[in-house]
Amino acid sequence: MSPPDRRPVAILGGNRIPFARRDREYAGASNQDMLTAALDGLVSRFGLQGERVGEVAAGGVLKRSRDFNLTRECVLGSALSPDTPAYEVQQACGTGLETTIHVANKIALGQIESGIAGGVDTTSDAPIELNEDLRRLLLDLNRTRSTTGRLGLVRRLRPGQVVPALPRNEEPRTGLSMGEHQAISTKRWGIGRAEQDEIAVESHRRLAAAYERGFFDDLITPFLGLERDGNLRPDASIEKLAKLNPVFGDGAGATMTAGNSTPLTDGAAVVLLSSEEWAAEHSLPVLAHLVDAETGAVDFVHGDDGLLEAPLFAVPRLLDRNALGLQDFDFYELHEAFASQVLMTMKAWEDPAFCSERLGRDEPFGSIDRGKLNVTGSSLAAGHPFGATGGRIVGTLAKLLTERGSGRGLISICAAGGMGVAAILEREA
Amino acid sequence: MSPDRYQSLANSAFGGAVTKRLGLPKPPLLERHEPGKPLVSAPVALGAARGGRLEEPVREVLRGLDAHVETDVGSVDGRGELAALLFDASGIDDSVRLRSLYEFFHPLIRALRPSGRVLVLAAPPEDSAGVRGATAQRAIEGFVRTVAKEIGRNGSTAQLVQVTSGAEGAMESTLRFLLSARSAYVDGQVIRIESGHLATPADWDRPLEGRTAAVTGAARGIGEAIAETLADQGAEVLCIDVPTAGEGLSEVANRIGGTSLTLDITGSGAPAALADHIRGRHGRIDVFVHNAGITRDKTLARMSPEAWDAVLDVNLSSQERLNDALLGDGLLGEGGRIISVSSVSGIAGNRGQANYATSKAGIIGMVNALAPVLRERRATANAVAPGFIETAMTAAMPVTAREAGRRTSSLVQGGLPVDVAETIAWLASPASGGVNGNVVRVCGQALIGA
Numbered sequence: 001m002s003p004p005d006r007r008p009v010a011i012l013g014g015n016r017i018p019f020a021r022r023d024r025e026y027a028g029a030s031n032q033d034m035l036t037a038a039l040d041g042l043v044s045r046f047g048l049q050g051e052r053v054g055e056v057a058a059g060g061v062l063k064r065s066r067d068f069n070l071t072r073e074c075v076l077g078s079a080l081s082p083d084t085p086a087y088e089v090q091q092a093c094g095t096g097l098e099t100t101i102h103v104a105n106k107i108a109l110g111q112i113e114s115g116i117a118g119g120v121d122t123t124s125d126a127p128i129e130l131n132e133d134l135r136r137l138l139l140d141l142n143r144t145r146s147t148t149g150r151l152g153l154v155r156r157l158r159p160g161q162v163v164p165a166l167p168r169n170e171e172p173r174t175g176l177s178m179g180e181h182q183a184i185s186t187k188r189w190g191i192g193r194a195e196q197d198e199i200a201v202e203s204h205r206r207l208a209a210a211y212e213r214g215f216f217d218d219l220i221t222p223f224l225g226l227e228r229d230g231n232l233r234p235d236a237s238i239e240k241l242a243k244l245n246p247v248f249g250d251g252a253g254a255t256m257t258a259g260n261s262t263p264l265t266d267g268a269a270v271v272l273l274s275s276e277e278w279a280a281e282h283s284l285p286v287l288a289h290l291v292d293a294e295t296g297a298v299d300f301v302h303g304d305d306g307l308l309e310a311p312l313f314a315v316p317r318l319l320d321r322n323a324l325g326l327q328d329f330d331f332y333e334l335h336e337a338f339a340s341q342v343l344m345t346m347k348a349w350e351d352p353a354f355c356s357e358r359l360g361r362d363e364p365f366g367s368i369d370r371g372k373l374n375v376t377g378s379s380l381a382a383g384h385p386f387g388a389t390g391g392r393i394v395g396t397l398a399k400l401l402t403e404r405g406s407g408r409g410l411i412s413i414c415a416a417g418g419m420g421v422a423a424i425l426e427r428e429a
Numbered sequence: 430m431s432p433d434r435y436q437s438l439a440n441s442a443f444g445g446a447v448t449k450r451l452g453l454p455k456p457p458l459l460e461r462h463e464p465g466k467p468l469v470s471a472p473v474a475l476g477a478a479r480g481g482r483l484e485e486p487v488r489e490v491l492r493g494l495d496a497h498v499e500t501d502v503g504s505v506d507g508r509g510e511l512a513a514l515l516f517d518a519s520g521i522d523d524s525v526r527l528r529s530l531y532e533f534f535h536p537l538i539r540a541l542r543p544s545g546r547v548l549v550l551a552a553p554p555e556d557s558a559g560v561r562g563a564t565a566q567r568a569i570e571g572f573v574r575t576v577a578k579e580i581g582r583n584g585s586t587a588q589l590v591q592v593t594s595g596a597e598g599a600m601e602s603t604l605r606f607l608l609s610a611r612s613a614y615v616d617g618q619v620i621r622i623e624s625g626h627l628a629t630p631a632d633w634d635r636p637l638e639g640r641t642a643a644v645t646g647a648a649r650g651i652g653e654a655i656a657e658t659l660a661d662q663g664a665e666v667l668c669i670d671v672p673t674a675g676e677g678l679s680e681v682a683n684r685i686g687g688t689s690l691t692l693d694i695t696g697s698g699a700p701a702a703l704a705d706h707i708r709g710r711h712g713r714i715d716v717f718v719h720n721a722g723i724t725r726d727k728t729l730a731r732m733s734p735e736a737w738d739a740v741l742d743v744n745l746s747s748q749e750r751l752n753d754a755l756l757g758d759g760l761l762g763e764g765g766r767i768i769s770v771s772s773v774s775g776i777a778g779n780r781g782q783a784n785y786a787t788s789k790a791g792i793i794g795m796v797n798a799l800a801p802v803l804r805e806r807r808a809t810a811n812a813v814a815p816g817f818i819e820t821a822m823t824a825a826m827p828v829t830a831r832e833a834g835r836r837t838s839s840l841v842q843g844g845l846p847v848d849v850a851e852t853i854a855w856l857a858s859p860a861s862g863g864v865n866g867n868v869v870r871v872c873g874q875a876l877i878g879a
Contacts, residue, residue: 216672
């Protein structure tokens with residue numbers, strides 16, 4: 001079967017609010033507040049007030065049940081035309097990139113001319129649920145009609161039931177947190193402490209340098225007084241990071257600290273995509289094109305693969321389909337969920353045994369030049385509001401390609417549930 | 430609520446009685462532009478000294494405004510009947526003939542209603558024939574400035590408009606502005622009109638329709654008002670401010686249907702980035718308003734070199750670099766407008782503002798020098814010099830200084846950001862091609878620097 005006719009998908013720009021550490025500047029802000037702010041910032045940069053955009057796709061991971069139509073509500077509260085449809089996608093940390101792929105595909109198929117994709121997350125304004133016992137009891141009470149029956153149920157009320165259920169950063173099927181899962185992979189792949197700390201320091205150093213040279217001037221709109229990512233530590237050093245105690249894994253082999261793992265953060269990010277024609281009609285320069293994307297998953301519950309190892313397989317599939325090698329890129333954006341996840345990914349692709357046994361390749365997949373990896377920093381420095389990271393990376397990479405003039409960039413994002421999302425961006429000379 | 434509490438008090442029934450008894454001034458409530466209100470809402474009187482060349486063109490403009498011109502001025506005896514007194518003094522060629530000013534204004538000045546307008550049309554002294562002609566024309570300035578001081582307590586203003594020979598047809602946008610409530614806080618000014626490249630707007634309420642304007646420092650205060658007013662008058666506005674002001678900037682741009690550009694104008698790459706942005710997104714720019722400015726006040730002996738450098742760079746040098754980029758790349762086209770925000774401090778100097786006053790005086794030099802260059806391109810360069818304008822900055826001033834700033838003008842009050850914005854919109858109009866190289870104060874005829 002030949003591939004269907006696809007139109008090129010242009011990336012016109014991105015906008016995000018600075019990411020804040022949990023319970024800091026955005027403690028009082030809801031997902032709706034943050035996503036609306038990110039949208040409005042994008043609208044103002046591109047003059048989209050009252051514009052009917054093809055669709056807005058965005059999502060958040062930690063959401064309250066009353067936000068059932070979150071993205072649509074944000075559109076209605078934004079300066080966009082209220083005639084703009086919207087929907088949500090929730091794919092854990094892959095959300096922001098997955099929405100980009102959805103919007104891009106509709107543009108490629110000619111179903112829409114323009115679209116906004118992205119995501120948001122708050123770990124501060126977190127959804128708190130009723131105690132499960134209490135919830136069931138209240139539902140039973142609602143179903144019971146007789147007074148005696150109701151009185152019987154009320155007698156089941158216990159003081160312990162006032163304790164609410166808090167959202168937990170853990171996999172439902174294993175009971176392990178993401179960090180605990182990655183600690184297993186880190187150990188298995190033999191990733192050391194020093195190299196993880198090095199990745200973290202570099203992330204802070206590069207993000208700070210990018211801010212200093214004004215790289216983010218047209219990618220970030222301040223929000224609630226925060227002008228730069230709250231997690232950024234320009235003075236981060238190997239020495240300082242070396243002092244931190246491990247927080248994931250146990251025993252002498254524990255290497256993952258709060259310094260080389262991403263903290264819980266709040267924030268939102270969006271990107272503007274369109275057809276070539278729409279961009280030209282609106283006099284908006286095209287920064288880059290979204291060439292192709294691949295989403296994958298691994299059986300981390302029963303199989304041998306770790307929770308965050310899906311990109312190890314998704315990226316080679318994506319590149320093979322596009323007849324590209326790992327060396328054919330000018331920028332690599334590997335989302336830093338944990339420094340060890342990035343190191344593990346690169347190590348796996350250099351490992352002849354893994355590439356042969358698991359990827360079925362005669363040669364190793366290849367190495368990544370560190371000089372081209374996360375050149376303006378990544379999640380270890382910026383923070384990682386789950387749904388917002390994809391939008392942050394797409395906007396950043398499109399601008400990097402614009403600065404370079406031409407080139408190709410690879411995005412790889414690992415996600416909870418054993419998933420991973422990858423994409424290729426390109427800018428023609 | 431008005432930022433000027435004393436004004437509100439003095440205009441209330443009880444407060445007014447008290448302040449009057451204490452002999453305190455009563456700051457008049459100035460009429461300001463309201464959509465749909467007629468530009469001239471009461472009869473006007475028009476007179477002329479014999480031999481003038483401006484009466485007929487003025488009458489023509491008044492006809493277009495549907496203004497009722499009182500022909501029988503002898504019948505005017507009451508107070509507050511007339512919206513404006515206009516006088517063509519261009520025919521005065523000798524000091525003895527200055528008496529015609531007295532003869533026209535003396536019986537009518539009391540008939541001017543509150544927020545009324547006095548406009549004297551004359552010739553630039555240096556263009557006048559002979560020593561006596563130039564002397565007489567220059568004398569008119571003292572008359573107009575004094576009238577402004579006498580009628581200011583009523584919220585009325587007086588201006589002198591000097592029209593060069595051949596520019597009689599270039600007056601309309603200026604007459605409309607000065608007669609209207611849009612010029613509420615412009616007082617005691619001398620405005621020069623030359624023949625220039627003009628376009629008459631299809632809709633005088635939206636003369637900037639189809640034009641693209643850029644405003645620096647647009648996130649708040651005066652810049653925000655400028656962006657709003659230009660958008661109100663039809664312009665597509667590019668709002669520019671530093672990245673840290675991005676949140677407010679985005680709100681302003683979204684409210685007025687414009688676009689935002691976060692850019693540190695002092696950055697070495699700023700001129701090129703701005704040029705690229707304008708070229709890619711708009712193709713050209715019709716109006717560029719240099720509004721961004723900072724203060725770092727200290728007396729000269731205490732001033733740090735950083736404070737000097739920052740103020741000069743933001744307020745003046747960056748404007749020069751941006752102008753070079755706009756003009757060098759041909760991005761400011763025919764009919765273009767460069768409008769820069771100076772300050773009364775730049776005219777008069779101000780203790781503690783050696784850096785600021787230098788930069789703002791430099792702006793006057795800049796637009797004076799740019800004017801002939803832009804005339805060649807059928808464009809203009811002008812400056813506005815605000816006096817005491819009610820902003821967040823003045824709200825934070827010590828009470829004494831703030832009250833002194835407010836009361837030491839003929840209108841006995843501070844101006845509003847919109848007053849500066851309206852003045853800029855007038856200069857930006859395609860019909861204002863005859864206004865070039867002017868520095869117009871928006872100061873309520875402040876005493877300082879007068």
